Amino acid sequence: MFKFKIGDQVLITAGKDKGKKSKIEKILPHENKLVIAGVNVYKRHRRATRNQAAGTYEVTRPISVANIAIICPKCTNPTRIGFILNEKSPAFRPGKSIKNGKSLPAGSLRKASKQGKIRICKKCKGHI
Numbered sequence: 357m358f359k360f361k362i363g364d365q366v367l368i369t370a371g372k373d374k375g376k377k378s379k380i381e382k383i384l385p386h387e388n389k390l391v392i393a394g395v396n397v398y399k400r401h402r403r404a405t406r407n408q409a410a411g412t413y414e415v416t417r418p419i420s421v422a423n424i425a426i427i428c429p430k431c432t433n434p435t436r437i438g439f440i441l442n443e444k445s446p447a448f449r450p451g452k453s454i455k456n457g458k459s460l461p462a463g464s465l466r467k468a469s470k471q472g473k474i475r476i477c478k479k480c481k482g483h484i
């Protein structure tokens with residue numbers, strides 16, 4: 357399960373926009389990259405086509421998740437994300453970890469990974 361969601365507030369920790377804070381606009385899970393508003397913007401000079409005039413266009417390029425820290429909306433610190441199982445999830449068993457949940461009937465775990473897990477801040481343990 358991917359840690360990031362569209363609209364999350366993030367801090368850039370490396371690269372040319374290091375230190376900037378912005379919001380996630382788009383997620384590319386297969387490449388482990390994110391498009392963040394106003395971050396990693398490059399100027400491209402484009403030739404004129406039928407649909408657009410020639411000139412300089414600003415293109416926001418995706419940035420690797422390795423260079424991004426999520427900002428917790430509860431404690432406003434850059435943090436890491438953990439997952440806990442939702443109590444209402446069909447895979448939830450008190451005292452059982454997610455790994456041990458493998459013994460559950462087929463389908464229930466897949467369901468759990470879709471809707472049963474809750475993101476938590478590793479610093480303040482608050483739900484994000």
Ligand SMILES: [Zn+2]
Pocket residue numbers: 428429430431432433435477478479480481482
């Ligand atoms: Zn927090």
